[in-house]
Amino acid sequence: MAQKIIEIKNLTKDYGDFRAVDSISFVVEAGDVFGFLGHNGAGKTTTVNMLTTLIDPSSGTADIAGFDLLKHPFEIKKIIGYVPENVELYQTFSAYENLEYFARLSDIKNPEKIINDTLDFLGAGDYAGKEAGDLSKGMRQRIGIAQAILHNPKILFLDEPTSGLDPLGMKQLRELILRLNREKNITIFMNTHLLSEVSKICKTIGILSHGRLVYLDSLKNSLAKFKNQNSLEEIYLDIEKHDSRRDD
Amino acid sequence: MTAGETIKIIARKEIKYLLREKTFFLLLAVFIIMAALSTFIGWSAQHTIRNVYDAATAELAANHQAIPAFPLAHVSSLAIIKNMIIYVVLIGSLVSIILGYFIGINDRISGTIKLIFSRQVSKTELLGGKIFAITYVLSIITLSALAISLISAGIFHVLSFANGLKILGFYALSFLYMLGFALLSLALAMKMKSSAGAILYSLFIWIIITFALPELSSALYPTSLLNPVLPPTDILNSPVLSYIHNFVWPFSISEHFKELSAAVLGVADLPGGQPSLYAYGFNISIIFFWNIFSFLAAFLFFRKIKPAQSDLYE
Numbered sequence: 001m002a003q004k005i006i007e008i009k010n011l012t013k014d015y016g017d018f019r020a021v022d023s024i025s026f027v028v029e030a031g032d033v034f035g036f037l038g039h040n041g042a043g044k045t046t047t048v049n050m051l052t053t054l055i056d057p058s059s060g061t062a063d064i065a066g067f068d069l070l071k072h073p074f075e076i077k078k079i080i081g082y083v084p085e086n087v088e089l090y091q092t093f094s095a096y097e098n099l100e101y102f103a104r105l106s107d108i109k110n111p112e113k114i115i116n117d118t119l120d121f122l123g124a125g126d127y128a129g130k131e132a133g134d135l136s137k138g139m140r141q142r143i144g145i146a147q148a149i150l151h152n153p154k155i156l157f158l159d160e161p162t163s164g165l166d167p168l169g170m171k172q173l174r175e176l177i178l179r180l181n182r183e184k185n186i187t188i189f190m191n192t193h194l195l196s197e198v199s200k201i202c203k204t205i206g207i208l209s210h211g212r213l214v215y216l217d218s219l220k221n222s223l224a225k226f227k228n229q230n231s232l233e234e235i236y237l238d239i240e241k242h243d244s245r246r247d248d
Numbered sequence: 249m250t251a252g253e254t255i256k257i258i259a260r261k262e263i264k265y266l267l268r269e270k271t272f273f274l275l276l277a278v279f280i281i282m283a284a285l286s287t288f289i290g291w292s293a294q295h296t297i298r299n300v301y302d303a304a305t306a307e308l309a310a311n312h313q314a315i316p317a318f319p320l321a322h323v324s325s326l327a328i329i330k331n332m333i334i335y336v337v338l339i340g341s342l343v344s345i346i347l348g349y350f351i352g353i354n355d356r357i358s359g360t361i362k363l364i365f366s367r368q369v370s371k372t373e374l375l376g377g378k379i380f381a382i383t384y385v386l387s388i389i390t391l392s393a394l395a396i397s398l399i400s401a402g403i404f405h406v407l408s409f410a411n412g413l414k415i416l417g418f419y420a421l422s423f424l425y426m427l428g429f430a431l432l433s434l435a436l437a438m439k440m441k442s443s444a445g446a447i448l449y450s451l452f453i454w455i456i457i458t459f460a461l462p463e464l465s466s467a468l469y470p471t472s473l474l475n476p477v478l479p480p481t482d483i484l485n486s487p488v489l490s491y492i493h494n495f496v497w498p499f500s501i502s503e504h505f506k507e508l509s510a511a512v513l514g515v516a517d518l519p520g521g522q523p524s525l526y527a528y529g530f531n532i533s534i535i536f537f538w539n540i541f542s543f544l545a546a547f548l549f550f551r552k553i554k555p556a557q558s559d560l561y562e
Contacts (some may be wrong), residue, residue, distance in 0.1 A: 057282050074368050082366040088359025092268040104257045105367040147363065169487040243455040 002029035005155060005187050006051065013046050020046040022211040023060060024034035028204070030154075031111030033188040035182050035219075036204030037195070037236060043211040044191040045085070048157050052082045052190070059153035065154050065205055078106075081153035081186075085160040091133035095124070095143045098132055099150065118146045122176060138169035142176070149180065156180060158190045162197055174201050195236055215239045251373050258369070258377020262351045263385060267490060269350050282335045283393040290328030290490040306554045325406040326414060328495035329397055333509045336422040337458055337502050340389075341429045347385055351378050352437025352542065353446055361363060365555035375550040379543075382430045385422060394419040417512040424535050425505045429450045429454065431542035436488035439549040457501050465496040501538045504531040 006028035013021040020115035021043040030033045038044045049055045051062060053073040064076045089098045094212055096115060119125045124142045127135060127180040135143065141161060148156055162170040163178065178188045178201055192198060198219070205222060207215035217225070226235040266272055297320055298305065305315045320327070355361050355374075364374065397415050401407040417548040433450040440446040510516035 049556045054362060054365055055554070077366065077368045080366070082363070084362050088360065089355070090360065090422075091264065092357045097264075101257070101261050102363060104369065105254070105364065105369055107368070147364075247318060 002031060004028070004063075004071075004112040004184055005030040005032075005065055006034075006189065007063040008047075008051075008060075009062060011047065011050060011057050012059045013043070013050060013055070014058040019035065019048070019211050021057075021208075024208070024211075024213040025060075026213060026216050028187065028189060030187055031181070031185060032201045032204050033177070034190065035198035035205045036189065036208060037198060037205055038191075038192045038208035039193060039240065042208040044193075044208055045159055047208070048082075048159050048189070052080060052157050053077060054082075078151070079154045081148030081151070081156045083141070083144045083147075083148045083156070083158045083161060087140045088133035088141060089135075089140065092131060094129050094131055095119075095135065095139075096128040097148075098143060098232055099147055103150045110149060111150065115146075116152055118150055121179075122146055123172075137164050138166070138172070141165065141169070141173060145176065145180075149184070149186065152184070153186060155189060156185045160191055160193070162192070170178065170197070172193060177201055202234055207236065209240055214242075216231055249368065251370075252320070255376040255380055257275065257383065258374060258473075259380040262354070262378055262381035265354050266350055266381070266385060270351055272343075272346050275346055275528040279335065279339045279343050279389070280392060280396065282359060283337060284400065285394045286331040286335060287329050287397065287404060290331055291404045294328055301348070316539060326411055326513045327515045328402070328406060329401060329415070330403060330510065330513060330515045331365055332393070332397060333419070333421075333506055333513075335460060336425060337506065338463030340426045341454055341502075343389065344386065344426040344428075344430040345433040345447075345454055348382060348435075349437050349447050351381050351430075352434040353443050356438070357443055361553070361555060374553075375546060377442060379431070379546070380511055383427070383435060386427055390419050390423040390426070393422075397537065405446060407559055414513050418509050419530075421505065421512060421535070424539060425501070428538040428542045430544050431539065432527075434492070435542065435546035436551045438546070438553060446462050461496055461500040462503050465500040481531055497513050498530075504534040507531050508535070518522070521561070534556075 004027050006186070008027070009025050010023045011021060011025070012019065012023050024047065034101070036044050045053070048067070051064065052059045053069065053076055057069070065079050067075045069076065087094070088157065090101070093101070096119075099110055099115045099118070103115060108114055116125065116128070120130055122142045122145060124139060124146065127139055127143070130139075131145070132140065145158075145161075146155075151229075163174055165173060174197065177188055181188050190197075190202065193208065202219055204218050205215070206213055215222075222235055296317075301318055310314050355364060394416065397419070398407060398412060401411060401415060420452075431444075432453060436449045437443075437446040440449060507516070508528060511528055511531075
């Protein structure tokens with residue numbers, strides 16, 4: 001049986017009267033590629049922000065690789081990597097200089113070799129000396145992933161990683177995520193609203209709607225369970241429709 | 249990783265970022281050039297007065313008239329660098345604001361706040377790194393200006409051990425005065441919702457401290473903005489103006505700096521006599537308080553950073 005690497009327990013986030021995430025609980029297993037689906041504003045980014053310790057939950061907690069979110073945020077930071085939706089870097093620094101800074105903040109003492117190896121792994125070695133301001137969106141995403149994996153994390157949180165990329169860029173990034181999962185054994189937790197992405201790379205899916213977790217299962221089971229639907233898109237829309245009716 | 253190591257890494261990055269900002273270098277160049285020119289300007293003014301005096305005494309002697317004493321006979325030899333007091337008040341504080349602004353705002357403009365806090369970095373360490381960078385850069389600036397002033401004082405033959413110490417004291421005071429502006433600008437760079445707001449609020453405070461408060465507290469001293477030393481003329485004859493003066497003066501940081509600097513350099517040549525030690529103690533207390541206030545503002549604003557929501561997208 002696979003080991004639990006993320007265990008979320010009644011995680012809730014309120015912004016004043018608005019409940020962004022409503023008591024969600026689920027488990028992600030080590031080695032998984034977990035697709036966290038949901039419409040815009042469903043609470044996906046808020047959930048990732050809590051799991052990456054960027055914001056505190058209003059109630060509930062989570063265990064990340066055995067560390068409690070509230071009690072050991074700094075231990076969690078050591079074992080996770082995070083790539084935000086829009087990867088922003090210091091524009092006047094080269095890609096290498098950006099990576100060097102984040103490597104040092106991750107307590108990597110002599111980061112030269114690690115940076116070069118990571119850039120080579122990501123196929124971005126040629127861009128090391130380029131100023132971040134001159135990099136394309138796709139290349140910035142790669143540098144964003146590079147900064148997140150320099151310290152060899154166990155879990156990589158990706159927030160809408162393919163957002164704004166062209167079809168080729170999306171394909172390359174998909175392949176990269178799968179390589180990270182297979183070759184570096186990194187558990188992937190990926191926020192997205194692109195169903196095509198999920199169906200191509202995820203092993204497990206969770207669907208968040210209006211802050212509530214409305215569905216959780218493996219992709220394989222999901223496709224079998226909803227065999228009348230032709231695609232994941234139809235499954236998603238069916239679940240979303242069902243959830244909206246419950247709201248009404 | 250220790251907090252000290254994290255602070256060092258952040259400070260090194262801040263300095264590296266600053267070294268690529270042309271605006272900062274432009275202002276810094278103006279300040280350093282003015283430091284280099286100030287002694288010459290001061291010497292030139294005194295030299296002109298001396299020439300006029302010599303010409304006048306020759307004329308008076310030829311006409312067998314009484315020769316008055318040289319008007320600058322009792323003026324301190326360091327009077328030739330007193331212009332630096334004004335340059336620190338006007339330009340040095342502006343350089344400090346730009347320094348604090350760039351160091352404070354660069355993470356937010358770049359949009360890297362989330363990435364920084366996804367690492368093992370606390371808010372206090374981030375603030376510590378930025379303050380370390382500000383202090384380091386400001387020290388280099390102050391030491392450069394000090395070296396220039398010492399060299400130029402040597403060139404114009406007014407450099408003695410005692411004068412060297414006075415110049416050193418003046419620059420230590422200038423460092424403290426400018427640090428307050430840099431810290432406040434750093435605080436505002438972290439607090440404001442836009443980068444324009446951050447710099448404009450800093451400049452607004454600079455205008456208040458440099459121009460408005462001296463106008464209100466010494467409104468009545470027409471030359472106060474130009475002269476580093478307040479003329480102690482007894483013109484506060486209106487009770488209202490006197491009340492305004494008494495109320496505003498304690499907060500008029502630039503005047504406290506000017507008064508104390510003039511005393512340190514020995515150029516506070518006041519006909520009414522030197523102010524008491526108590527008065528100088530009050531001056532220095534206000535300048536320390538100015539730094540404590542700015543530091544507390546930076547500390548409080550940094551405590552309130554929201555790692556997931558602090559980026560500026562402009």
